[in-house]
Amino acid sequence: TQDGRLVFHMLGDTGGVHGTDMQDAIAQAMEAQITGAPAGAVPCFFYHLGDVVYFNGQSENYLAQFYEPYQYYDAPIFAIPGNHDGDTLVRPGDQADDDPSSLYGFMQNFCSPKPEFLFKHRQTMTQPYCYWTMTAPFVRIIGLYSNLDGMLDARGTAQQQNWFRSEEHTS
Numbered sequence: 001t002q003d004g005r006l007v008f009h010m011l012g013d014t015g016g017v018h019g020t021d022m023q024d025a026i027a028q029a030m031e032a033q034i035t036g037a038p039a040g041a042v043p044c045f046f047y048h049l050g051d052v053v054y055f056n057g058q059s060e061n062y063l064a065q066f067y068e069p070y071q072y073y074d075a076p077i078f079a080i081p082g083n084h085d086g087d088t089l090v091r092p093g094d095q096a097d098d099d100p101s102s103l104y105g106f107m108q109n110f111c112s113p114k115p116e117f118l119f120k121h122r123q124t125m126t127q128p129y130c131y132w133t134m135t136a137p138f139v140r141i142i143g144l145y146s147n148l149d150g151m152l153d154a155r156g157t158a159q160q161q162n163w164f165r166s167e168e169h170t171s
């Protein structure tokens with residue numbers, strides 16, 4: 001508030017399907033922006049725009065595709081799930097998906113009831129759900145889950161859409 005601005009990172013589609021070289025390079029550049037920024041310009045957090053883990057969002061892929069690349073990122077990481085984070089359609093050549101639900105990995109790593117170390121690199125986040133509102137100085141961010149087909153809710157349901165409508169009346 002004192003500096004009159006809010007600086008944060010936004011990035012999506014980081015799941016490393018063909019190795020993590022590009023993801024590691026981007027994470028290192030983001031880390032450098034935190035450690036090398038002048039006072040008042042240090043990014044406060046990372047808002048991940050979805051597709052954290054490819055292809056099917058399996059919890060077992062979070063270590064290699066999320067925790068290891070961002071292990072030195074010294075700020076909170078908030079996220080919304082992308083279509084690949086909730087995709088349970090196993091295609092030929094995909095690893096088996098043994099998670100109990102489509103967003104299991106995402107919910108376990110970003111919507112944990114309390115921070116815990118699932119892997120040694122960083123703690124889980126405690127977002128309230130896979131869609132949420134963050135109020136910060138100068139900005140109100142509403143994170144939505146677009147599901148697999150770009151719709152806010154599964155056919156015949158309106159839970160997220162109703163929540164989103166209620167958010168427009170919240171100040």
